[in-house]
Amino acid sequence: MKIQENISLRRYNTFGIDKKARLFFEANRSDEVIQAISHARSLGKKLFVLGGGSNILLVQDIDALVIKINIQGIEKIEEDADFVLLKAGAGVVWHDLVTYSLASGLSGLENLSLIPGTVGAAPMQNIGAYGVEIESVFDHLDAIEIASRQTKRFYKEDCAFGYRESIFKNKWKGKYIITHVALKLWKKPRPTIDYGDIQRTLQELGNLIPSPENISKAVIGIRQRKLPDPKKIGNAGSFFKNPTVPIADFERLREKFPKIPGYASGKFVKIPAAWLIEQAGWKGKRFGNIGVHEHQPLVLVNHGNGEGSDIIALSKKIQSDIYDKFGVILEREVNLISTEQWIEP
Ligand SMILES: Cc1cc2nc3c(=O)[nH]c(=O)nc-3n(C[C@H](O)[C@H](O)[C@H](O)COP(=O)(O)OP(=O)(O)OC[C@H]3O[C@@H](n4cnc5c(N)ncnc54)[C@H](O)[C@@H]3O)c2cc1C
Structure with a gap:
């Protein structure tokens, strides 16, 4: 295992706070996550799970093993006349999954375009924007239970999704590390455009029809106009x-x-x-x-x-x-x- 010591986390959190990780490991596969849990146990160190660092505020150095989840891959695992089930590694950049779904002609993620962070963290707080939350397309996730190091599967009804909430932020906080997320996306467009400035922006962009690609374009435009870019501030x-x-x-x-x-x-x-x-x-x-x-x-x-x-x-x-x-x-x-x-x- 390639474990780094005393590294600055500045580039790993979008607030750009300069705190250190005592130990730092990038896990590219589920078995590496399990190895890292065992390693921390043998060292008597605690763990901290890091995605893209876009929803954290560091207030001190982390005297623990930071596991940066970097599990990649997007695959189609099921399909019927109406839906495609896409499964993605927890380390996939969320917007890359949105882009992939749009390029595959699928609908469901367009309103969630450009939300920073990783796929694995998205169900943690049931990410949402412009009238849509991940809950609406969520099928299941796979997660490693830290205590047993076993992989378990959770369906929508297990996750207690709410407004920026899930069971993983509450009852099961600190108990699981998410490795994969599967989303059920529509083959026919299901536009949600009655929220925020989407309709107005579609008009401004030249009376665009509300296709998934165009909604995504409008959402990206609104977000770039309204929200500060963490790369700049x-x-x-x-x-x-x-x-x-x-x-x-x-x-x-x-x-x-x-x-x-x-x-x-x-x-x-x-x-x-x-x-x-x-x-x-x-x-x-x-x-x-x-x-x-x-x-x-x-x-x-x-x-x-x-x-x-x-x-x-x-x-x-x-x-x-x-x-x-x-x-x-x-x-x-x-x-x-x-x-x-x-x-x-
Ligand atoms: C400019 C900007 C705009 C944003 N807009 C939105 C928005 O519109 N809607 C919205 O909902 N959010 C928004 N966010 C917040 C953020 O993008 C999301 O919460 C995102 O899902 C965080 O992902 P991350 O990978 O960066 O998580 P991190 O910040 O790395 O982690 C967040 C929490 O999840 C835990 N965690 C991370 N990965 C895993 C895993 N694989 N298994 C178990 N636990 C894990 C971490 O320990 C931590 O407690 C925005 C953030 C920024 C900077």
Whole structure:
């Protein structure tokens, strides 16, 4: 096993935080993941599982064996008149899978174009964008149970998917390493274009028909316009989730703040966290090396040489200010990586 020691994780997290991994190993196959678990056990070291590092905030060096999941490969494993089942290695770059599905004439992933990160991490928080979540096309995943080193299969009903949630972030946190994900994609287009700016962008691009390729093109355009590119400015996308409140609480808020936006979902209303943060005056604020993005207040940024601890301190100030002003609790979406996230092998 080629294990590196004391390496900087700066290029392995999109916030660009310069913390070190005591031990670092890139696993290209499932059996290498199993070997790495055994190795950590024999060294008495804990584990940390790393994908593309686009949803983590490092606050300290990781005194553990970091396993970077690099399992590649995309294959068609089943097909019928309506669907194709595509299975991909957990280390495949998510957008590469989207591109592959579009080139194969399949529909289902177009709205999820350009989300950073890997295939293996996508079910962890049930990635979603522009009205679609991975849950809608998810068939199953294979994961290695850390305690037994056995591979187990999980179907959609096992995963307890929710808004940026799954069982792997909750009850089974730190218990499994995902190695493969299988998605059931439609042969006939199933456009979802009633969310965000998709329709407007399709018109701006020349009245394009809403084919999977064109929706993908529109989504890429919107994302490039609205979201900061981690290659240029460190960030992990939305730092907070959009809060959901009971309808009665939303009505009370609307009496006080008539312009507050909200999207009804059953007995709850989802409020855009970006609106709350902007109203509270945080948009574009800079504090030394870190700050709140100038166009998208939901995104906290590292202007260069920022520390994870400063970003977390800023996020706490924003959370408490939003609570004081609106009585709304903002939950963090990004995974804070401290000792509690290191796994006992
Ligand atoms: C600019 C930007 C825009 C974004 N936009 C969106 C968006 O629109 N929608 C959205 O949902 N997210 C978005 N995100 C967040 C991020 O892209 C997703 O959460 C993505 O799925 C994270 O993948 P990753 O491989 O980088 O995971 P990492 O950040 O490496 O890991 C995230 C968590 O998953 C665990 N993990 C990673 N791989 C595995 C594995 N194989 N097995 C078990 N555990 C694993 C890690 O330990 C960690 O706890 C955005 C991020 C950025 C930077």
